[in-house]
Amino acid sequence: MKIGTIDLSPPFALAPMAGMTDTAFRRLVKRRGGCGLVVTEMVSSEGLVRGIDRTLEYAEFTEEERPVSIQIFGGDPEKMAAAAQIVEGMGADIVDVNMGCPVPKIAKHNAGCSLMREPAHAADVVRAMARAVRIPVTVKMRAGWDADAINAPELARRVEDAGAAAVAVHGRTAAQSYSGVSDWDLIAHVAAQVGIPVFGSGDCIEASQIVERMNGGPVSGVLVGRGALRNPWIFEQATDLAAGRQPRTITHEERARFLLEYIDLLVSERVNEAHGFRHLAPTIESAGAAPAPARGRERWVINKLRALNAWYTKGIDNGSHLRVSINSAESIPQVRALIEDFFLTRSPAH
Numbered sequence: 331m332k333i334g335t336i337d338l339s340p341p342f343a344l345a346p347m348a349g350m351t352d353t354a355f356r357r358l359v360k361r362r363g364g365c366g367l368v369v370t371e372m373v374s375s376e377g378l379v380r381g382i383d384r385t386l387e388y389a390e391f392t393e394e395e396r397p398v399s400i401q402i403f404g405g406d407p408e409k410m411a412a413a414a415q416i417v418e419g420m421g422a423d424i425v426d427v428n429m430g431c432p433v434p435k436i437a438k439h440n441a442g443c444s445l446m447r448e449p450a451h452a453a454d455v456v457r458a459m460a461r462a463v464r465i466p467v468t469v470k471m472r473a474g475w476d477a478d479a480i481n482a483p484e485l486a487r488r489v490e491d492a493g494a495a496a497v498a499v500h501g502r503t504a505a506q507s508y509s510g511v512s513d514w515d516l517i518a519h520v521a522a523q524v525g526i527p528v529f530g531s532g533d534c535i536e537a538s539q540i541v542e543r544m545n546g547g548p549v550s551g552v553l554v555g556r557g558a559l560r561n562p563w564i565f566e567q568a569t570d571l572a573a574g575r576q577p578r579t580i581t582h583e584e585r586a587r588f589l590l591e592y593i594d595l596l597v598s599e600r601v602n603e604a605h606g607f608r609h610l611a612p613t614i615e616s617a618g619a620a621p622a623p624a625r626g627r628e629r630w631v632i633n634k635l636r637a638l639n640a641w642y643t644k645g646i647d648n649g650s651h652l653r654v655s656i657n658s659a660e661s662i663p664q665v666r667a668l669i670e671d672f673f674l675t676r677s678p679a680h
């Protein structure tokens with residue numbers, strides 16, 4: 331599948347997830363294969379335009395992640411257009427607009443899923459962006475604001491007219507947040523309404539579900555969020571299944587290595603200096619003030635591990651043991667030892 335001139339092969343993408351799909355995680359997913367596109371965490375258009383360090387860090391990426399889509403949020407067409415230009419200048423392959431975030435902090439600023447309540451304005455945002463950049467502009471939306479306002483098909487048509495190169499639909503309303511199930515019939519309906527590619531999103535936890543969604547409907551691609559946090563090999567497995575091959579079983583050693591490599595990348599992270607960024611972790615801790623002490627950086631890494639493990643341990647027998655023990659760990663060596671002990675020295679029964 332193609333978005334503009336960008337080839338996505340295979341058409342399975344890592345969904346944007348705030349706090350989770352940082353550059354380290356995205357790289358590790360890419361290295362495991364089968365993932366045709368990665369999307370960053372959502373990035374504030376306001377922060378980009380103002381050049382706020384922390385915002386720029388959320389948008390940073392490495393060459394090995396390509397093709398990369400940077401997702402931005404905001405409600406002001408001019409600022410979104412300016413932010414899209416910044417994203418283009420950073421070398422992103424695609425700029426995506428967040429029209430799905432239900433969190434009040436975002437939605438009250440006329441951004442995220444609030445844009446779905448004003449389809450004409452949402453289209454203005456996309457139009458301004460599409461005029462401002464050469465890279466494809468895409469939109470990620472929900473089914474609608476609530477059950478009485480399911481308007482993804484209408485909004486998809488409007489943003490297509492305004493210049494969007496593709497849309498992704500998470501088939502829940504903002505009011506549902508993550509309850510209920512994603513409505514893939516609605517997603518299929520959207521795909522039937524527009525000429526641009528449509529990604530479906532929601533509830534693909536097993537590799538087989540990705541393949542079923544691709545084969546069973548008119549979507550051009552599938553976005554995988556929580557399923558990839560549980561199982562970063564899900565794309566590789568889906569690719570195998572789609573090709574008629576039996577997917578590989580992931581070993582305990584591989585599962586351990588993923589987490590250990592994640593720690594290594596977070597600890598030693600140097601952001602893309604070609605873009606003029608500085609060292610990642612200290613600025614995240616200190617938010618632009620004096621560099622954070624090593625202790626603060628260690629805490630940041632441990633917190634990232636805790637956040638990932640809330641999902642990663644769900645697909646593993648006795649995973650709660652690892653989750654609980656890491657939640658009370660105080661140092662990186664301790665976290666490493668817990669991971670090694672859990673996966674490598676216990677019986678394979680867990």
Ligand SMILES: Cc1cc2nc3c(=O)[nH]c(=O)nc-3n(C[C@H](O)[C@H](O)[C@H](O)COP(=O)(O)O)c2cc1C
Pocket residue numbers: 345346347348349350371372401428429430431470500531532533534553554555556557
């Ligand atoms: C922790 C978390 C953070 C998310 N952050 C974003 C975000 O920044 N932007 C966005 O468009 N969607 C975000 N989403 C929604 C996902 O991209 C996806 O559409 C949703 O989780 C449904 O897909 P899934 O069932 O495969 O997880 C987030 C979801 C989760 C679980």
